[in-house]
Amino acid sequence: MAQAPFTSTAWAFGGLAAAFLGVVAYGVWLEDFQRTFLAEILVWGVFALSVSLVFGVGGMLSFAQALYFGAGCWGYNLAVFGYGLTGWAPVAAGVAAALAFAAPTGFVATRVRQHHTLIVTVILSVLVSTVLASGHWRWIAGPYVTRSLPEAPALPLGAATIDYADEMSAFLATTALVFAACLLALLLIRSPFGLAMKAVRENEAKAALLGYDVRLLRWLMFVASAGFAGFAGVLYLMLSRYSNLEFFDWTYSARAMVMAALGGLGTLVGPFVGAAVYYLAAEHLSRFFEQFMILVGVLLLVLVRFMPEGLWGGAVRMIRNRALR
Incomplete structure (x- = not known):
């Protein structure tokens, strides 16, 4: 018998909470450097999650997510350096900047279909990054290519304050914020909007006949995924305390x-699995094999052929198949 949607969502929330409690327990046991590295993997997982949403759920192959990651950094910098804001205000400014930038660019990108979306988003990315690198509009870092925060971020939380100068506090805060982003993504996917978006992805013509506004749904999903990319940019900036024009x-x-493809598109956990595989390979394999991306590419080709749902999706499929035997 099929589970009720509420029960299914409750189980998903429970599994998500258990996974992040496990991450916290593991991170507390690590050394400071390893703990920070784990936090960075979580941040890049949120960035990959934005791709999982726009492509895995929305069916739009977008190469513009870096624009919104960079816009999140720019919004945070603008709040700090331009207006002297602290606390949660720069975080909100970073996400708002990504959403504001995604609204018009997403309108352009979602007017086309299939591979044309890829072409348009690549053109937008190249155009914006070229203009920024020209030296006339270095929005993210003022007159410099790279800019560091003047001090470690501090987030007020009731009577307490989370100080990013402390490695443990930075890790716990990053983990909690990543968990909040995953919870929001879970609610988005399981919401009527998420289900409608899946219908559009599977059969756009049929969804239109059922009365869905396909263009509006595509645009809303594009902008929502950009918000996650911008939030990832904010998290990375707070954790590393620097930003760079190359983020665009x-x-x-x-x-x-x-x-996202390594872990599993259209899933919540998959992007984090993929981020872990990618950055562990970059950290360890690059010591012995400079062009480690060749090995990652070979792994990706094998997955596309034998496990197209990614590492996480494939593992879930195998567990389900064994349970049905």
Whole structure:
């Protein structure tokens, strides 16, 4: 018998909470450097999650996610350096900047279909990153290519304050914020909007006949995924305390696409699995094999052939098949 939607969502929430409690327990046991590395993997997982939403759920192959990651950094910097804001205000400004930037660019990108979306988003990425790198509009870092925060971020939480200068506090805060992003993504996917978006992805013509506004749904999903990418940019900036113009480059979108595909598109956990595989390979394999991306590419080709749902999706499928035996 099929589970009720509420029960299914409750189970998903419970599994998500258990997974992040496990991450916290593991992170507390690690050394400071390893703990920070784990936090960075979680942040890049949120960035890959934005790709999982726009492509895995929305069916739109977008290479513009780096624009919104960079816009999140720019919004945070603008709040800090331009207006002297602190606390949660720069976080909100970063996400708002990504959403504001995604609204018009997403309108253009969602007017086309299939591979044309890829072409348009690549053009947008190249155009924006080229203009920013020209030296006339270095929005993210003022007159510099790279800009560091003047001090470690501090987030007020009731009577307490989360100080990012402390490695443990930064890790716990990052983990909690990533968990909040995953919970929001879960609610988005399981909402009537998410279900309608899946219907559009599976059969756009049929969804239109059923009365769905296909263009509006596609645009809303595009903007929502950009919000997650912008939030990832904010988290990375707070954790690393620096930003760079290269964050706008389309190659960062390609990196997020690889991570999402490795773990499993259209899932919540898959992008984090893919991010872990990618950055563990970058950290360890690059010591012995400079072009480690060749090995990652070979792994991706094998997955596309034998496990197209990704590492996480394939593992879930095998567990379900065994349970049905």
